[in-house]
Amino acid sequence: MRSGGETRRNRILELLAASAEPVSGSQLAQKFEVSRQVIVQDIALLKATHPALLSTSSGYVLMGASEKRRVYKVKHTDEQTEDELTCIVDAGGTVLDVYVEHKVYGTIRAPLNIKSRLDVQNFMADMRSGVSTPLKNITFGYHYHTIEARSVAVLDAIESQLKKRGYLIETQDAPVIYEAKKYS
Numbered sequence: 001m002r003s004g005g006e007t008r009r010n011r012i013l014e015l016l017a018a019s020a021e022p023v024s025g026s027q028l029a030q031k032f033e034v035s036r037q038v039i040v041q042d043i044a045l046l047k048a049t050h051p052a053l054l055s056t057s058s059g060y061v062l063m064g065a066s067e068k069r070r071v072y073k074v075k076h077t078d079e080q081t082e083d084e085l086t087c088i089v090d091a092g093g094t095v096l097d098v099y100v101e102h103k104v105y106g107t108i109r110a111p112l113n114i115k116s117r118l119d120v121q122n123f124m125a126d127m128r129s130g131v132s133t134p135l136k137n138i139t140f141g142y143h144y145h146t147i148e149a150r151s152v153a154v155l156d157a158i159e160s161q162l163k164k165r166g167y168l169i170e171t172q173d174a175p176v177i178y179e180a181k182k183y184s
Contacts (some may be wrong), residue, residue, distance in 0.1 A: 006033050006107040009042050013062065017069070022059030030145040045082065068116040069148045070097070070155045070163060073169040075141040078134060080167070081127070083138055085120045087161045088147060100139040112145075142169065 011032070016023055025043070029036040043060060047053050052063045076084055088095055099109035114120055127134060136143035149155050162168040 004106050005042070007035070007101065009046055010107060012039075012042055013046065013053075014071070016060055016062040018051070019061075020092070022056050022061045024059035026057070036137070045160050067157055068150070068152050069146055070159070071144055071146050072159070073142065073144050073167055074162060074167045075136075075167075076167045077141070078127075078137070081134060081163075082120060082124050083165065085114055085123065086117060086166050087165065088145075088158050089116055089120060090116060091149075091161055093147045093149045093157045093158045096148050098145055100135055100143050102139060108135060108138075112139055 012028060015028070015031070025036045025039045028039045028042075032039070043055065050062070052101065054061050054063060074084065085095060094115040095112045097109055097111050099107055102108055112123065114123055126132075134143075147155065147158060149158065159168065
């Protein structure tokens with residue numbers, strides 16, 4: 001499974017977050033078909049932005065809260081953005097980020113941290129101000145959101161709403177479910 005650096009690092013985070021045990025650099029190198037040195041470099045870059053990523057004698061672990069997360073691939077019009085975000089927060093989710101997979105630039109990600117209707121309204125006001133356009137517009141409307149919630153049941157409800165509205169794009173690797181684990 002060969003992938004670009006940024007995409008590989010995103011997948012490493014997802015894999016570590018889903019793992020109940022430390023994952024060795026050799027295991028990661030084999031999974032992503034790169035050298036162990038590439039993994040060491042990836043981990044160094046990830047640690048700069050993810051302080052909860054730890055190196056142990058048994059491998060790498062991602063520590064954090066016990067929140068549940070999923071990554072959803074979605075597509076909708078600019079006019080439907082407010083409805084998409086509102087349906088997520090109304091169900092109890094937090095939209096942590098938005099990102100696109102650009103064929104030339106790779107992964108382009110922006111933090112959002114939208115967790116209430118007020119956050120949605122503020123975001124929409126910023127978009128309507130004309131200062132910028134949604135990131136999804138550079139990939140023909142296709143984009144991803146990392147959604148966090150207090151339970152898998154809430155994530156299931158969000159997924160159901162996104163599917164019902166026709167926003168959810170079914171793919172082999174989305175939604176990605178991962179749960180941060182605590183290690184002692």
